[in-house]
Amino acid sequence: METYILTIILAETLILFIITLVLFYSLHKISQLKKHEEGLIEEKNKQKDFVPMLVHELRAPLSVIHGASDLLLKEVRNLTAEQIETLLSQIRASSSSMLKMVGDILDVSKMDIGKFEVNITYSNINNVLQEECGYFQSLAKIKGISLDLQVDNNISNSSFDPERIKQVLNNLLSNALKFTPEGGRILVLSKRIGQEIHIEVVDSGNGVPNSEKNLLFQKFSQIKGNNHSKERGTGLGLYISKGIIEAHGGHIWVEDNKPNGAKFVFTLPLL
Amino acid sequence: MPKKILFVEDDDNFYNVFSVPLKMKGYDVVHVADGSAAMEKVISEKPDLVLLDIILPGTSGLDILKEIKENQDTKNTKVVMLTNFGNDENINKAMEYGADDYLMKYNVVPSELPEKIGIYLGDTSGSGVKVTE
Incomplete structure (x- = not known):
């Protein structure tokens, strides 16, 4: 009789343990899914902010390129050789900065789809x-x-x-x-x-x-x-x-x- | 004596291009890139006009503007904001603090800049248009 009661207690303890384990695992999974969902929302928000930010980042060098070329076209006869050189240098520096931005975006898109490769x-x-x-x-x-x-x-x-x-x-x-x-x-x-x-x-x-x-x-x-x-x-x-x-x-x-x-x-x- | 413009701009490329027509027009252009050094320059250089960017290292352009307009010695200095941030909040704040004009960098070509700010220096009939995005 005692053995029978002991077996039932042991079985109940085991069942309780398994239920606790399942509950714990489920809660852990729910928490993981929630974190994943929060991560996705955060990523989406960052992507949403990315476009206006990128527009602003591109506008700065574009203003310089547009401004310098406009000035060269309108005032080339009145500019000194040094001023012309400065304006051309600014066009080059700003276009390099834009090229880098475009290159970065391309790299990220390749990384995102697993197509990024290095040339060893x-x-x-x-x-x-x-x-x-x-x-x-x-x-x-x-x-x-x-x-x-x-x-x-x-x-x-x-x-x-x-x-x-x-x-x-x-x-x-x-x-x-x-x-x-x-x-x-x-x-x-x-x-x-x-x-x-x-x-x-x-x-x-x-x-x-x-x-x-x-x-x-x-x-x-x-x-x-x-x-x-x-x-x-x-x-x-x-x-x-x-x-x-x-x-x-x-x-x-x-x-x-x-x-x-x-x-x-x-x-x-x-x- | 040429009129003096203090150009507060931390983008050297932008300054190097947009300062050219101002110098060609005969203005004495003083450059400062660090926002935290701008107010000191306003006091020491006594410019006739300050061309002021908003996003600056150290102190923001809006804070500098407020300080210029609240200081008894500098409150009459003309201030024209020159920025790429055209949101209503910044424009409203700039106007509230006493900016004389608010120009968007991407809407201004360098050759037009002397005319646009000339009105505040009594030189030409500048646009005086408040540009919004």
Whole structure:
């Protein structure tokens, strides 16, 4: 009799346990679905904001191109050679900025449908870093920011897409320049750690708040450095950078740079 | 003595293009890119007119406008907003704070800019039109 009662109690406990488990699993699933739904709504909202933002971002260089060409047509006889050169330079700079925006949108659309590919060649990452940093050094100088490069000479040639890695560096260095105040410092480092190359872009700006670190590499995300800052862009640069690095089998993330600033790190496998 | 314009604009490309016709017209153009340094420049340079963008690093153009118009020493300085943000909220605020005009960047070509702001400098019959999006 006692064995019978014990068996019933055990069976009831087991049933109760299973019911609890099923309930817990269902609640977990519902919560997951809710989160997924919230994510979809958030994504939709971001996409809705994207078009007016893109229109605004395209208008700025377009105003310059339209204005400079109009001035050249109307006033070419009255302009000095130096003024003509300035206007032509502005047309080139603004059209380059628009081309970059169009390229970014194309990259994102390829990433979204899984058609994004990298063109792997055998190159040395330190040469790529030197080239990109050389370009940004002149821009940093204008802003009164020092930009230094420290390379690890133990890094030999490896397999990666130099043009796409330049694109990642361009995004990271542009952000570092935007968010580093005059008199600040940007440091770019290459390190060999085991079978990986680590590239760090370290700045002395305001850094990235913890609440934004995970969101930063999502599509349309923006670094909220300064509420009034015009330096906003399309919010695609870091999302594309993540896509490029992951297409190489690497990782990208952001850390705090003590005592102030941000440290963006990406890895590439040494292949 | 040429009239002085303080051009508050953080987009160097835009400034480099749109300042050309102003200089050609003989205006003395002073440039400041940082919003937080703009008010200091208004006080030290005593411009006849301020061309003011809205989205600026440091301090927004609307805050600068409010400060200019509330300061006894600078309240008579003409201020023309020159921006790509044409929403009603910004336009209404700018007018409430005392902006003399509100121009949309994409609706103005550089060669027309001297005429558009000339009316506030007593030079030409500028448009004086408040442009909305």
